[in-house]
Amino acid sequence: MHYLYQRKMKSKIIKVLxxxxxxxxxxxxxxxxxxxxxxxxxxxxxxxxxxxxxxAVYVQSDEKIAGGSFDITYDSSLLTVYDSSVxxxxxxxxxxxxxxxxxxxxxxxxxxxxxxxxMVNGTVLxxxxxxxKAGSTINLDFDNxxxxxEDGKKIEVTIVDGAIxxxxxxxxxHGEKVNSSKPWTIELSTAYNRASLNEHTVSVKNSSGKxxxxxxxxxxxxxxxxxxxxxxxxxTYTLEITEQLLSASGEKLKEPVQYSxxxx
Numbered sequence: 001m002h003y004l005y006q007r008k009m010k011s012k013i014i015k016v017l018x019x020x021x022x023x024x025x026x027x028x029x030x031x032x033x034x035x036x037x038x039x040x041x042x043x044x045x046x047x048x049x050x051x052x053x054x055x056a057v058y059v060q061s062d063e064k065i066a067g068g069s070f071d072i073t074y075d076s077s078l079l080t081v082y083d084s085s086v087x088x089x090x091x092x093x094x095x096x097x098x099x100x101x102x103x104x105x106x107x108x109x110x111x112x113x114x115x116x117x118x119m120v121n122g123t124v125l126x127x128x129x130x131x132x133k134a135g136s137t138i139n140l141d142f143d144n145x146x147x148x149x150e151d152g153k154k155i156e157v158t159i160v161d162g163a164i165x166x167x168x169x170x171x172x173x174h175g176e177k178v179n180s181s182k183p184w185t186i187e188l189s190t191a192y193n194r195a196s197l198n199e200h201t202v203s204v205k206n207s208s209g210k211x212x213x214x215x216x217x218x219x220x221x222x223x224x225x226x227x228x229x230x231x232x233x234x235x236t237y238t239l240e241i242t243e244q245l246l247s248a249s250g251e252k253l254k255e256p257v258q259y260s261x262x263x264x
Contacts, residue, residue: 038063038120038147039195041160042072042140044242046167046256050134052082053164057110057125059091060195064117065155067095068147069110072125076106078138079164081129088112089123100125107143117150129164137165160196160244160252169243169256177264183227184239184259191221193246201245202226207236221248232263 038061045053057072059065074081081103088110092098098112110125131138140162147155186202197216204212204226213229226239238260243253 036062036158036193036195038065038155038157039160039193039246040070040142040145040147040157041196041200041244042142042162043200044140044162044244044256045164046240046242046258047131047164048135048166050131052128052130055127055129055140055162055164056089056123056200058089058122058198058200059120059124060198061120061157062195063155064150065120066115066117066148066150066152067111067113068145068155069112070145071110071143072108073141073143074106074129075138076103078132078136079129080132081108081127085126085128087126089125091120091122091124094118103127131164135166137163139163158193158195158246158250160246162244167256167258169258171258172260174259174261177262180231180233180263181228182232182261182263183225185219185223185225186241187223189222191248192224193248193250194218194221196244196246197224201242203240204228205238205240206233212237234263236260236262 038059040057040059042057043055045055047053057070083102086100086102086108088098088100092112095112095114095118097114099110101109108125108127112124142159142161145157145159147157149155197218199214199216202214202216202224204214206212212232215227215229217225217227219225238258240259241253241257243256245253
């Protein structure tokens with residue numbers, strides 16, 4: 001696993017070459033053309049201190065979903081989830097029925113249903129949790145996952161478990177200041193899973209750790225761009241790519257990436 005950052009003086013584009021694995025590197029590019037299953041994922045947060053963190057469960061799907069349910073499990077001795085913070089996300093707002101069970105015994109549960117199938121893309125559950133032990137790795141795992149189409153048949157989904165843990169990936173600092181509308185181009189050495197490319201796997205944070213509104217645009221099956229919705233204010237930012245960005249065959253990145261830059 002390796003990363004190569006290369007600065008082009010004329011275009012001022014940063015290329016991030018990410019190798020998922022040697023096996024994937026050898027796969028033909030046509031692998032990315034296969035129909036991708038809907039993705040059910042829970043965010044990974046890189047944090048080593050005792051503090052409260054925001055967590056989200058998301059769905060990205062190109063097919064209509066009429067109902068489903070799932071549990072998120074975690075070690076309650078390492079993470080305290082605030083029951084009052086558990087909320088159904090906007091992506092489920094169109095369903096006739098949606099419900100959640102608050103944090104009980106290291107588990108949060110969600111169920112939703114509708115009389116017709118709906119497109120579901122975005123956050124389906126949000127909650128806050130407080131890390132109880134500094135430096136610990138807290139796995140956030142899915143259990144009892146069931147999704148159904150409007151014909152009543154079960155929909156197969158790609159499950160992407162998450163975690164709260166110290167950052168252990170590649171950290172790089174861009175050496176020159178950039179303008180306030182700076183776009184970044186990320187190029188991978190093999191095709192990525194398009195459904196896994198979203199604001200939960202690729203993000204930009206300011207120096208206080210607050211998320212910045214960004215636009216992620218797919219350029220090709222190996223390339224995408226990231227830019228702010230408006231303009232960055234002056235200051236330092238970090239572009240983060242978690243290991244939940246999947247390859248076309250469903251493998252996670254071996255290492256996450258944090259790329260820091262300063263806006264003039």
